[in-house]
Amino acid sequence: xxxxxxxxxxxxxxxxxxxxxxxxxxxxxxxxxxxxxxxxxxxxxxxxxxxxxxxxxxxxxxxxxxxxxxxxxxxxxxxxxxxxxxxxxxxxxxxxxxxxxxxxxxxxxxxxxxxxxxxxxxxxxxxxxxxxxxxxxxxxxxxxxxxxxxxxxxxxxxxxxxxxxxxxxxxxxxxxxxxxxxxxxxxxxxxxxxxxxxxxxxxxxxxxxxxxxxxxxxxxxxxxxxxxxxxxxxxxxxxxxxxxxxxxxxxxxxxxxxxxxxxxxxxxxxxxxxxxxxxxxxxxxxxxxxxxxxxxxxxxxxxxxxxxxxxxxxxxxxxxxxxxxxxxxxxxxxxxxxxxxxxxxxxxxxxxxxxxxxxxxxxxxxxxxxxxxxxxxxxxxxxxxxxxxxxxxxxxxxxxxxxxxxxxxxxxxxxxxxxxxxxx
Amino acid sequence: xxxxxxxxxxxxxxxxxxxxxxxxxxxxxxxxxxxxxxxxxxxxxxxxxxxxxxxxxxxxxxxxxxxxxxxxxxxxxxxxxxxxxxxxxxxxxxxxxxxxxxxxxxxxxxxxxxxxxxxxxxxxxxxxxxxxxxxxxxxxxxxxxxxxx
Ligand SMILES: Cc1ncc(COP(=O)(O)O)c(C=O)c1O
Numbered sequence: 001x002x003x004x005x006x007x008x009x010x011x012x013x014x015x016x017x018x019x020x021x022x023x024x025x026x027x028x029x030x031x032x033x034x035x036x037x038x039x040x041x042x043x044x045x046x047x048x049x050x051x052x053x054x055x056x057x058x059x060x061x062x063x064x065x066x067x068x069x070x071x072x073x074x075x076x077x078x079x080x081x082x083x084x085x086x087x088x089x090x091x092x093x094x095x096x097x098x099x100x101x102x103x104x105x106x107x108x109x110x111x112x113x114x115x116x117x118x119x120x121x122x123x124x125x126x127x128x129x130x131x132x133x134x135x136x137x138x139x140x141x142x143x144x145x146x147x148x149x150x151x152x153x154x155x156x157x158x159x160x161x162x163x164x165x166x167x168x169x170x171x172x173x174x175x176x177x178x179x180x181x182x183x184x185x186x187x188x189x190x191x192x193x194x195x196x197x198x199x200x201x202x203x204x205x206x207x208x209x210x211x212x213x214x215x216x217x218x219x220x221x222x223x224x225x226x227x228x229x230x231x232x233x234x235x236x237x238x239x240x241x242x243x244x245x246x247x248x249x250x251x252x253x254x255x256x257x258x259x260x261x262x263x264x265x266x267x268x269x270x271x272x273x274x275x276x277x278x279x280x281x282x283x284x285x286x287x288x289x290x291x292x293x294x295x296x297x298x299x300x301x302x303x304x305x306x307x308x309x310x311x312x313x314x315x316x317x318x319x320x321x322x323x324x325x326x327x328x329x330x331x332x333x334x335x336x337x338x339x340x341x342x343x344x345x346x347x348x349x350x351x352x353x354x355x356x357x358x359x360x361x362x363x364x365x366x367x368x369x370x371x372x373x374x375x376x377x378x379x380x381x382x383x384x385x386x387x388x389x390x391x392x393x394x395x396x397x398x399x400x401x402x403x404x405x406x407x408x409x410x411x412x413x414x415x416x417x418x419x420x421x422x423x424x
Numbered sequence: 425x426x427x428x429x430x431x432x433x434x435x436x437x438x439x440x441x442x443x444x445x446x447x448x449x450x451x452x453x454x455x456x457x458x459x460x461x462x463x464x465x466x467x468x469x470x471x472x473x474x475x476x477x478x479x480x481x482x483x484x485x486x487x488x489x490x491x492x493x494x495x496x497x498x499x500x501x502x503x504x505x506x507x508x509x510x511x512x513x514x515x516x517x518x519x520x521x522x523x524x525x526x527x528x529x530x531x532x533x534x535x536x537x538x539x540x541x542x543x544x545x546x547x548x549x550x551x552x553x554x555x556x557x558x559x560x561x562x563x564x565x566x567x568x569x570x571x572x573x
Binding site for chain 1: 426427428431432437440461462463464465485486487488489490491545547548551
C-alpha cells in the first residue's frame with residue numbers, strides 16, 4: 001500500500017518536472033506569430049529546419065552591434081571580445097554533447113560539411129582500394145554522396161546496412177557486413193524521413209570490436225535528445241545549428257583528438273597555420289587546423305544561445321512533450337482512411353511520415369499550406385528510403401517542443417479537406 | 425473562386441483520377457522526364473511519322489497537377505504536327521509562368537486554360553510543365569532525360 005503511494009507520488013513529481021509551459025515557450029519565437037494565407041502558422045517542418053527563439057536572434061544581432069571584429073588576430077578590444085564569444089561558444093558546444101575537450105569541437109557549416117571534412121581528411125588518408133565503408137539504407141544524401149565520391153576516387157567499396165519494413169536497421173545484417181575490409185562506419189542517429197532512433201551505442205561497440213571508427217550523423221538527434229558522445233563512444237559526431245533552433249550555416253563536428261591530431265587539414269588558408277613560408281607551412285593545432293579562414297562568428301554566437309535555450313527547458317521535458325505529440329499524432333493520423341504511416345520503428349523521434357493511396361504528397365502539401373500548416377513533402381533527401389518503401393515521396397510532419405496537440409488537430413482537419421476534394 | 429480552387433479545377437481532378445492515354449505503347453520511341461525536387465517521373469511514348477505525332481501515351485507517378493497536365497497534353501498533341509506541338513509547348517510555358525494575357529492572344533488556349541491558376545503557385549509550376557518539357561525534348565530529338573531543374 002505504502003509502496004503504491006510512493007510510486008504515485010514519484011510519478012506526479014516527475015510529471016511536474018517534465019511539464020513544459022508550451023504557451024510561454026511559443027512567445028519566445030516571433031515567427032510563430034506569422035499568418036500564412038490568413039491562418040495562424042502551424043509549423044510542422046522542424047526536421048527541415050527549426051525556428052529561432054528571440055534569444056538566438058538577439059545573440060546574432062548583438063554580436064554585430066557590440067562585438068563585430070575578426071577573431072584570433074587582433075589585439076584590440078573588439079577582437080578580444082569577438083574571440084571570447086567564439087571560444088566560449090566552443091566550450092558551450094563541448095558541454096552540449098559532453099565532449100572531453102573543447103579542442104575536439106570544430107565549427108563547420110553543418111552536418112554536410114562535417115561529413116565531407118571527415119570523408120576527405122580521414123577517408124583520404126585511411127581508406128584505399130578494396131577497403132569498405134559501411135553506411136545504412138536510411139542515410140540522408142549528405143551521408144551517402146561524400147562516401148560515394150571517396151569510393152570513386154580511391155576504389156573503396158560502399159556497403160549498405162538494409163532496413164526492415166518498420167524502417168529499422170537490420171542489425172543482424174550489419175554484423176555480417178562488418179569484416180576485415182571494413183575501414184569506416186558512418187550512420188545516422190535519428191532518421192529525418194522515418195524518425196527511427198538507431199542503436200548507435202551498439203553499432204559503435206560492434207565496430208570498435210573490429211577496430212573500426214564510427215561517425216554518427218547527429219543532425220536529427222541533437223534537437224530531440226540529450227547527447228553524450230563519451231557514453232556513445234563514437235569517434236565523430238555532427239550537429240547542424242539550424243536544426244537545434246540556432247542560425248543557418250553553422251554547426252560543429254566533434255572528433256576524438258586521437259583522430260583529429262593525425263588527420264590532414266581539410267581547407268588551407270588563414271587561421272589554420274602556425275607558420276607559412278614558400279618552402280613549408282606548419283599547421284596550427286586543434287581545433288584551428290580545421291578552421292581555415294574567417295568563420296561564421298555571428299552564427300557561433302547564435303548557436304551558443306540556442307544551446308542555452310534548449311538546456312534551460314531541459315531534455316527531460318522536451319522528450320516527454322515530444323513523445324506525447326508523437327503518440328497522439330501517430331494514432332490520429334494513422335487512423336485516417338487510406339493513409340499509410342512510413343516508418344513505424346519501436347524507437348522513434350517526433351517525425352511522422354505518411355502516404356495516401358490516391359492523393360500525392362505534393363497535392364497534400366499545397367492544400368494543408370492553405371490552412372496555414374507547413375509540412376514537408378517529397379523525398380526528404382533520402383531517395384533510397386523512398387525506393388525501399390516503393391513510394392515516390394511522402395508527407396512528413398515533424399514536431400518540436402513548441403508544437404501542440406491542437407496543431408496536430410489542425411493538420412488532421414486539413415487532411416480531411418484534401419480527402420473530401422479528391423475522393424468527393 | 426479561391427486560388428486553391430482555381431488550381432484544382434474539376435477538370436484537373438478528373439484527369440488525375442482517370443488519365444487519358446495512360447500506359448505503355450509498344451514499338452514506340454520513348455522519352456523520360458524527372459523532377460528532382462519531388463522525385464516525380466514520367467515516361468512518354470511517341471509515334472512520329474512524316475512530321476506528325478500519330479500516337480502519344482504516358483506513364484509514371486506524380487501529383488494531380490503533373491498527371492492531369494500529361495493527360496491533357498496527350499489529348500491536345502495527338503494528331504498534330506511536330507511544329508504545332510512545339511508551338512503548344514511555348515503557349516503552355518507562357519501560360520504557367522506569365523499568365524494567359526502574356527503573348528498568347530493569337531492562340532486558342534482551349535483545354536490548357538485550366539492550368540492558368542498554376543502560376544500563383546511557384547512551387548507547382550514544375551509539376552505542370554514536366555510532361556511538356558519531356559515532350560519538347562523528345563521532339564527536338566534530345567536523348568537525355570528531361571529535367572525541370
Ligand atoms: C539526417 C540528416 N543528415 C544530414 C543533414 C544535412 O544537414 P545540413 O543541411 O544542415 O548540412 C540533414 C538535413 O536535412 C539530415 O536530416
